[in-house]
Amino acid sequence: MGHAKQNVTLVVEEELLLAARKVALDQRTSVNQLVREYLAALVEEPSRRRLARARLKTAFETGIVGSVTGSGAVKTFMTGDKDLCFVDTNVLVYGFDKSSSPKKRVAQRLLTELMEEDRLRVSTQVLQELFVTLTKKVSQSCSSEEALAVLEDLTAWPLMVIDYAAVRAAVGLADQARLSFWDALIVVAAARTGAAVLHTEDLNDGQAILGARICNPFAA
Numbered sequence: 001m002g003h004a005k006q007n008v009t010l011v012v013e014e015e016l017l018l019a020a021r022k023v024a025l026d027q028r029t030s031v032n033q034l035v036r037e038y039l040a041a042l043v044e045e046p047s048r049r050r051l052a053r054a055r056l057k058t059a060f061e062t063g064i065v066g067s068v069t070g071s072g073a074v075k076t077f078m079t080g081d082k083d084l085c086f087v088d089t090n091v092l093v094y095g096f097d098k099s100s101s102p103k104k105r106v107a108q109r110l111l112t113e114l115m116e117e118d119r120l121r122v123s124t125q126v127l128q129e130l131f132v133t134l135t136k137k138v139s140q141s142c143s144s145e146e147a148l149a150v151l152e153d154l155t156a157w158p159l160m161v162i163d164y165a166a167v168r169a170a171v172g173l174a175d176q177a178r179l180s181f182w183d184a185l186i187v188v189a190a191a192r193t194g195a196a197v198l199h200t201e202d203l204n205d206g207q208a209i210l211g212a213r214i215c216n217p218f219a220a
Contacts, residue, residue: 063098
């Protein structure tokens with residue numbers, strides 16, 4: 001027996017409705033179906049994040065890769081704020097290290113806090129780099145299936161999809177700020193997610209770029 005359905009009246013701007021109809025046409029569906037899918041995702045999101053948090057915490061505790069470089073002394077890191085935070089690939093990699101290095105402990109505390117408070121933001125670039133690093137670039141790598149499970153759980157939080165506009169913006173920023181293209185693309189993605197803080201060890205700690213403050217969580 002199917003679920004009972006009820007009619008809902010929505011009041012939206014004409015331009016938005018026209019744009020939604022175009023999207024529905026491109027996807028060979030209807031505006032009604034798009035709205036149903038959005039509402040279903042909105043309802044399911046909290047439960048999906050709870051499961052993702054639990055699985056990622058388990059992966060943090062057990063570790064899925066080994067011999068991640070970078071084990072020097074680090075500061076005891078706490079964010080102390082409630083801003084949205086974009087996390088670069090290198091910070092995530094330390095979180096999944098099997099060792100008990102200081103950087104692993106700092107990364108785990110940071111990531112756990114951001115997940116618990118739903119302030120974690122990443123991009124498709126970060127997920128791509130994370131997959132390659134976990135499966136290819138560490139001496140004790142994990143399987144593709146283990147890495148994909150991590151990526152899947154990370155998408156429980158808003159994901160910035162890198163498009164051509166972001167690429168163009170990164171090219172301009174790289175020239176302007178004298179950054180590598182890939183670092184500039186990370187900064188552009190962080191800014192577009194609305195993150196006030198970008199956690200990375202690849203840029204200058206304390207610097208502000210495109211409204212995002214660079215924070216190296218491992219800086220002594």
